[in-house]
Amino acid sequence: SAVISQKPSRDICQRGTSLTIQCQVDSQVTMMFWYRQQPGQSLTLIATANQGSEATYESGFVIDKFPISRPNLTFSTLTVSNMSPEDSSIYLCSVQGGTDTQYFGPGTRLTVL
Amino acid sequence: DAKTTQPTSMDCAEGRAANLPCNHSTISGNEYVYWYRQIHSQGPQYIIHGLKNNETNEMASLIITEDRKSSTLILPHATLRDTAVYYCIAFSWGKLQFGAGTQVVVTP
Numbered sequence: 001s002a003v004i005s006q007k008p009s010r011d012i013c014q015r016g017t018s019l020t021i022q023c024q025v026d027s028q029v030t031m032m033f034w035y036r037q038q039p040g041q042s043l044t045l046i047a048t049a050n051q052g053s054e055a056t057y058e059s060g061f062v063i064d065k066f067p068i069s070r071p072n073l074t075f076s077t078l079t080v081s082n083m084s085p086e087d088s089s090i091y092l093c094s095v096q097g098g099t100d101t102q103y104f105g106p107g108t109r110l111t112v113l
Numbered sequence: 114d115a116k117t118t119q120p121t122s123m124d125c126a127e128g129r130a131a132n133l134p135c136n137h138s139t140i141s142g143n144e145y146v147y148w149y150r151q152i153h154s155q156g157p158q159y160i161i162h163g164l165k166n167n168e169t170n171e172m173a174s175l176i177i178t179e180d181r182k183s184s185t186l187i188l189p190h191a192t193l194r195d196t197a198v199y200y201c202i203a204f205s206w207g208k209l210q211f212g213a214g215t216q217v218v219v220t221p
Contacts, residue, residue: 101162
């Protein structure tokens with residue numbers, strides 16, 4: 001299984017600011033995913049990030065609010081832009097391994113004041 | 114991807130086997146049954162997956178009915194550290210669709 005790290009592990013931010021979350025994998029992977037988990041809820045997919053192409057966003061998520069970069073096969077970033085308290089969530093990245101199994105990072109806990 | 118149905122919660126005694134049911138009556142032939150768990154706000158942890166045959170690994174066993182409409186995840190000897198939300202997902206390729214899962218509480 002892949003080893004995935006995320007930075008920062010948690011942050012407290014002010015309304016109207018932006019935060020960029022980094023996801024680093026210890027091996028090259030084609031598909032990376034970003035999820036959001038709002039308090040007390042299950043995980044919701046934000047977008048799929050493939051290297052060399054633009055991210056594919058799920059219904060309800062837009063690039064202006066959640067821009068994603070995927071510069072290489074081991075790294076991706078998710079930016080949460082113009083934050084409001086409703087953006088307070090855990091943000092998780094995952095990668096798809098060789099057997100199509102997805103492995104998840106530890107998550108970034110974001111609180112917006 | 115097919116929808117799955119799981120009980121909201123269940124309790125299990127430490128040291129006993131925990132049997133977690135999942136219904137996936139609309140599963141298609143190419144969809145696997147995946148199980149993940151999430152321990153209090155950590156990233157989900159992959160447990161096991163299967164297509165038709167029963168599967169076993171160091172964490173758990175997965176029993177899939179012959180008609181593939183339901184499955185059971187078995188934790189053979191539950192410990193307190195197995196307290197988590199367990200997710201059953203019917204998945205073929207690409208994006209995982211997480212439902213509400215089953216909150217499992219292992220008690221001493």
